[in-house]
Ligand code: SF4
């Protein structure tokens with residue numbers, strides 16, 4: 213069972229929901245897919261004892277046999293190669309690892325070599341797993357591919373997706389059984405919720421809503437959810453106490469038994485999790 217937690221923008225409480233859900237669910241894994249800025253560890257405080265480098269294959273040019281024909285630069289859709297009369301310039305951070313350049317090089321001057329772009333880190337029991345993109349690297353998709361290898365069959369994986377609706381979010385959502393869309397009752401929240409809802413609908417993934425920072429009037433979100441037949445699974449009130457705890461690295465489920473109970477109720481509403489909530 214894979215549950216994705218996403219939001220159309222950052223700062224809506226996505227990590228609060230994902231990490232809390234992982235804590236109240238039995239035999240779960242918290243998978244931090246926000247590889248540009250993983251932050252679930254701030255709240256779950258795991259001891260990362262295992263790690264694995266994420267590497268991609270990039271071209272290496274043998275100038276001694278290169279004829280400077282230019283074919284590699286012409287086939288590259290990402291401007292990761294430039295051919296001058298006497299040298300091939302490579303820009304490995306732009307490479308998308310498609311392998312096309314080495315296929316078209318008739319001189320056989322291109323080999324592919326490993327290049328590190330980030331790391332996967334996990335605690336000893338595989339409860340907390342995060343991907344982390346190295347500073348300066350622009351493309352985190354290969355890290356998401358490697359992260360999914362760490363999801364163990366038979367366990368419930370809670371995927372904390374990147375914010376927005378980018379390729380990285382689409383990639384995180386693939387193979388998920390259910391999506392929780394976290395939003396807040398503001399015009400910005402509605403705007404981004406519409407994008408996220410359209411995305412999961414297009415991908416055919418059933419979804420429900422967690423409404424964070426709920427106030428007296430939440431009709432801006434409730435009306436949309438009614439129109440779209442999206443159930444509101446949980447409302448988290450706008451609360452100074454929750455915000456203070458959060459800024460101190462404490463999740464609502466860690467601060468109060470009431471919130472542990474309410475998140476347990478949320479988990480019980482998710483497909484396949486009714487029997488998987490901690491007492
Ligand atoms: S395709 Fe091969 S031979 Fe031609 S410029 Fe590129 S590396 Fe050199």
Ligand code: SF4
Pocket residue numbers: 270271287288289290291292293306307308309310311312313314
């Ligand atoms: S592997 Fe693909 S993306 Fe990378 S340099 Fe070669 S053609 Fe460009």
